[in-house]
Amino acid sequence: MTDHFIEDKTNKVTVGTDGHSPAQKMDFNDLKSGGFIKQRQKDLFTVRLRCPGGRISTEKLVEISKLAHKYSKKGVVHLSYRQSLEILYVDYKEFNDLVAELEKIGQKVASCGPRVRVPTACGGCEYNPNGLTDTQKMAEMVDQKFFGTPTPHKFKTSFSGCPIDCSRTKEMDLGFQGVVEPAWVEEDCTGCTICAEACKEGAIESDTDTGKPIFDPMKCIYCGDCIRACPTEAWKPARYGHTVRVGGKHGRHPMEAVEVCNFLPDEKVPDAIRLTVEWYNANGKRYERIGTAIKRVGLDKYLKHMEPVFGGIPKRLTERAYEG
Amino acid sequence: MKVESNDTLDLRGVVCPINFVKTKLKLEMMNPGDVLEVILDSGDPIQNVPKSIKEEGHKIVEVQREGDFFRIKVQRG
Incomplete structure (x- = not known):
């Protein structure tokens, strides 16, 4: 099993802790799962931290800054495309020291390669007025439960709090986007x-005589703008949940994810991920993203596997209210 | 029924989010229970300002459409 992130052919190198302490053996093959990314520069690596949802306490950020200052040969960090901090220009001989110091402040290192990656998320309902779901809480949960689970190829998840979809669930292997049914x-x-x-x-159109709404559920994307705008709370949230999308990716050959479930409640999200990863591991070929696997094997096969978690969720709760 | 207003803000031609900020500042200078009449353009302003007013804890007590604009009455929370 090779990894394209680390191209060194050497398998074992001698890694000192600080140049003075006894040397330790480090296996480059272990680095793949550890978020150490080889740079162009000899001996230098990028160390990717694990920041689910891109959220970091200011307290921790200060400590990370100190460590980045100490270990980055160029004194720079980079915000990864998936919201995690990366410490650039780290000498591999200092990995152990850096990891130990990060560990002390409760900061873990992320991962690359064929596994479940750190989830990304927007601000969510905690502080964003558009937010319908607690994306940050969900990202943290997924990170704790699924981070690093081996898969045939990379497996990216994200949480958007509303249909504006800032976290681009349509480009994820498995994406969850907040919705509310009015x-x-x-x-x-x-x-x-x-x-x-x-x-x-x-x-929504207004009746020309009464001004009352005529609702077309086919056009509704469940953003909740009507609920938020209504001065008299006549529009109410019937339920919140996630639109689930599977099989998306960006990169050289982008694919748009397909919608496979609507209004999945929070508590079913772990099962949705667990079963999807299970299906992917059983059906995906090495280096094949789940979207390609689904195309090859058939969406119906995937959906059949997901029946225990996606099945039984009503399309609409409020059919009656729209009649007449 | 008509709600009497204590003051009026004509925000026609004022873009988001300035229209909301002006409404908010005006309301903060008023007493709880006072009513402010706000005139908003249709489109973006009427889509956004009422939501934001509600989120600030004020109450929209009357809405009237007049052609291309809306006349809303807001009771300070």
Whole structure:
């Protein structure tokens, strides 16, 4: 098994701790799973940290800064494309020291290669007004439960808190995007027409006589703008959940993920990941992303495997409210 | 029923989020329970300002459409 991140042909190198202490053996093959990425420069590596959702406490950030200053030969960090901090220009002979010092401040090193990667996430409902799901909490959960699980090729997950999809769930191997189903309660409606104005999808029109909404669920993308705009709370959240997308990727040959479930509740997310990884490991070939595996084996096969977790989630809770 | 307003802000032609900031500042100078009338363009302003007003804890008590703009009444929270 080779890894394209580390191209050194050497398998064992001598790694001192600080140049004075006794030398230790380090296996380059172990580095693959450890987030050490070979640089162009001889002996120098990028050390990728594990920052799920891109969130770091200021306390920890200060400590990481000190370590980056100490170990980066050029005194620079880089924000990885997937929200994690990378310490650049680290001499491999100092890996052990750096990792030990990072460990002391509770900072783990990330990974590369064929495994479940650190999840990315937007701000989510904690502080972003558009947020419908707690993406940060979910990213942390996924990181704790699934980080580093071996897969045929890389496996990237992300959480977006709303249909604006800043975390690009459509480009993930498995992406979760927040949604809310709106329900209209006629008694609370004054016919003010703000919801029809607030809806950017044209899913709500106002009745010309009463001003009351005429809702087209086919056009609704479940963003919750109507709920947030309604002055009298006549639009209410019927339920929150995740739109689940599978098989996306960027890179040389981008693929758009396909939507496989809507309104998956928070508590079913771990099962969705577990079963998807299980299916991928059983069906994917080495170096094949799950999107390609699904194309080759068949989406229906994947969906059949996912039935225990995706099955039984109603398409709409509020059918009745839209009739008449 | 008509709600009497204590003051009016005409925000036609004022873009987001300046229109919201002006509304917010005005409301903060008023007393709790006072009503501010705000005139907003349709499109972006009416899509966004009412949501933000609600999130700040104020109440929209009346909405009236007048052609290309909206006249809304906001009760300070």
